[in-house]
Amino acid sequence: MTELTERQKTLLLLIVRDHIESAQPVGSKRLVEHYRLNLSPATIRNEMAALTEMGYLRQPHVSAGRVPTEAGYRYFVSQMMEQAVLPETVQRTISHQFHQSGADINQWMTLAASILAHQSQGVSVVTAPHIEQVKFKHVELISTQGRQVLMVLVLVGGEVNQQILTLAEPVSQERLSQTAARLNALLAGLTLDAMTALPARSDALDQDILTLILQDIRRSAERVSGEIYTDGLSNVLAEPEFTETEEARRTLKLFGEPATLKELLDRTAASGNVGGLQVLIGGEGMWEELRQCSMVIARYGVPGLATGTLGVLGPMRMSYARTIPTVRFMAGLLSDLVNDTISGE
Amino acid sequence: MTELTERQKTLLLLIVRDHIESAQPVGSKRLVEHYRLNLSPATIRNEMAALTEMGYLRQPHVSAGRVPTEAGYRYFVSQMMEQAVLPETVQRTISHQFHQSGADINQWMTLAASILAHQSQGVSVVTAPHIEQVKFKHVELISTQGRQVLMVLVLVGGEVNQQILTLAEPVSQERLSQTAARLNALLAGLTLDAMTALPARSDALDQDILTLILQDIRRSAERVSGEIYTDGLSNVLAEPEFTETEEARRTLKLFGEPATLKELLDRTAASGNVGGLQVLIGGEGMWEELRQCSMVIARYGVPGLATGTLGVLGPMRMSYARTIPTVRFMAGLLSDLVNDTISGE
DNA sequence: GTTAGCACTCTCGCGTTGAGAGTGCTAACT
């Protein structure tokens, strides 16, 4: 494949940019007028023909303007990747929002999904951090009435689970407190594996509670990894590519189903590393339904301890210039938050 | 207004039912064939003309079949209200799903929204119970490292809030436990108002923590009431009334914005009582954007203590036969759950 | 009270057609 000349490069970028804005095929005349190029439409046509030949552009029909191919978008994105940074002021605003929200994973995820969707004008998807190494921190047993006991379990990472237990017989608050104190001393900082390997306790109540703690931690590890947060479906409803054909409407429906989104994210993000950004254009052949769409995905968190995925879905025509820096910044921000929560306490 | 004859009643119900299924104007011939009536199309036409005269039906254009007016739908719904009950088996399935989910408000709401949306094939909206009378139950202070303290606050009703405090100076776990014990004794079962009216504590740490508890409870009372859960937007995407006009698409966009949905629910549900079901057809003149839509709304919970709202939005042509009994059943189910949580512990 | 027959109206789908947009090519220009 021959190299692109300097002029072809700028032209290609302009064409993609224009098409992203206008959602319409861009013609030679429009291009000249709109961007005040010191060239005649005829020259542009020649260059466009060359770019079409090389596979960066294509014409929907012979007498329409040009539309970027996947390769065209990919070139455009490769340019974005290098430079695009979120403006300082926006960065500060976002950070601020996070710091004045509560220290609650649920809130963080909702906020992240909301900001991503708003900034990118696409559909955002965020998965809660998957805790790969759960560590015990603290347990509290609070007698309520009769045989019912409220167990509050604190894990390293700030996660707090509460659960109501019903014991075989009433137990005094004093004895509950003693049991909690013994278990706290025994389990402090242990991982799930280490706790599972412990020998059975001699005290029956201790053993019962220990079993329940293990159950709870196992469930929690699974549950948190499964939760998904999404936002911004309405952003994409108005986009012209989704209102027309039946096929497009099926794609749209897919966007509205969190379970499907999660699978999408999991499969594609599996290969990515924390810190890296993946941009999938036109589904990259893997997803038939996403032929018209693009995804910008990143993993965040602390590798080996707790990681999650976040991303934006939109039409292939999405605003990469806004989406890419936002996803990158949010991944960094969430990584910091996870890091603080895990190590900071 | 004259009374409807028995035949006109059955005919009206049939027409509404058929139009809900087919999404198309229903003509006299089709009606006869489809429902094996022992009448000729001409007779039906006469009756239809009468029903049109009385305002229950209308014709989109002179040579199309009839379509129900809002009055027509309202008559149809009034019939539904009396009889429709959710099948026992479905009731059991739903109850089962709730009982095997965790005792977590968040999970309940998500599940409720999901079930509502699935059963009704519309957009479901559920607000978390608004706790009108917050009562203190228990506080726990756990020293972590340095000046950081994890405060776990349990409210009557099973809600558990955790928060990380940073104290002015390090405090031993022992002193924290004493403070917690004193506050637990002092505040047990008190309402927010009663706690606010308490005289200042002599011990500085006690006073600080008390202030924080009050802050937290106030925030929590606001926050929980604000949370909204929704599901099923994708159900409605494919409906023909939303794919055509620009106006309809704006309505659809509205459905995708939780904040707007909440306002919708709040305003309309304010007048309703727990146990009652409201069916708003065609926005009832209040909501310009909802002229094509209907809502089925109910309040649930324990009046005076904690109440919430749940409902289903859909096209005016929605399946009332499925939606109405489902909303009614879910309102009852959630009321029971709230009741159990508040009084049961 | 019910039904057959009929004229009438209106929508919808379809083929036609003309305007407009955009192209590629050729030849002239710098």
Added chain:
DNA sequence: AGTTAGCACTCTCAACGCGAGAGTGCTAAC
């Protein structure tokens, strides 16, 4: 050699006309 004007060509799209079909209301007979 690169650039540009001119031109014929192709294709879409909106508008138009038209005929088929659906459904009605009315009248008259059963």
